[in-house]
Amino acid sequence: MKILHTSDWHVGKVLKGQSRAEEHKQVLAAVIEVARVERPDLVIVAGDLYDTAAPTSEATRLVTRALTALRRTGADVVAIGGNHDNGPALDALRPWAEAAGITLRGSVLADPDEHVVDGVTAGGERWRLAALPFLSQRYAVRAVEMYELTAAEATQTYADHLGRVLDRLTEGFDEPDRVHLVTAHLTVVGASTGGGERDAHTVLGYAVPASVFPGTAHYVALGHLHRSQRVVGPCPVRYSGSPLAVDFGEQENVPSVTVVEVTATTAARVREVPIAAAVPLRTVRGTLAQLAEAPPPEGLLRVFVSEQPRAGLREEVQELLPHALEIRIDPQLLPAPGSATRTAQRSGRSPRDLFADYLGSRGHADDEVRALFDELFEEVDR
Structure with a gap:
């Protein structure tokens, strides 16, 4: 079977006051075009469909239309909630999703069977997907209690909680002649966070070892970290990365989606498909004279000005570089804290x-x- 793995759309993102709605339309159109060309049997969206827990009507419309378009390519579509999503609000969309043939899981539910999705490809290949939305530390104990774990188990660490939940969801992964899949929104120890201006609450308190995933899984489709990468584990584990750079800290990432081909008896073959529809983010440095001499770079800009602060400096830079969203004095020129x-x-x-x-x-x-x-x-x- 063929799988299209994507995540971390962050629809509704505003960057330094700049709406990225038009970019998101182009980016998601490009993702849909990949699905039309590749003809996957299954599309997995591994969380953070939105950038905020209270998305605008425009953002909701864009996400629901994108999911519908992916389904119309003939693929089964499964999407889970991430830490930026409002899980219960996504679950409230389930009647619409089910009518559209889309599987949507926004939050961890009391019935573990709700998180196990079975399907059959057009070619008759059976698959099973364990779908685990983002689970915060705050609710991890509650989740393990739902699955009737002992009090002693409930006192273990967050990573242990996640491991036990995944053990429960993947109990049937030893069945032959079926492709076994996992999707989750979390941080795996040893993975590269991929830059970004929000690394601190990407990692702290939520990292789990790759050993939480069963060796019987054919592929684990992860979301949460925005850099496309493979993670060493007992089975093929991968982040698809975001299809656009969310902020200036991610400007070196290569936005992409991941295409996976796998059968019940053969190893997963993975390809990255770049998504180049978003406006590039770039950082430039220099004095006013240097900025004036250089050709204006394409894209949205962060500018580090190599001059001492003074009144009117920002306006002068803005006149030279109208696409500058952030203008700061070069940190190397500022006194160290406490100096x-x-x-x-x-x-x-x-x-x-x-x-x-x-x-x-x-x-x-x-x-x-x-x-x-x-x-x-x-x-x-x-």
């Missing part, structure tokens, strides 16, 4: 003096900025 030689004393000192001290501690001695502060202070102090 100020003295601390301003508040007692008996004017706001202007305190502000001047602050500017000095940040290496930002600019008379124009002080004058702007004076105007603002006089206005609010009337």
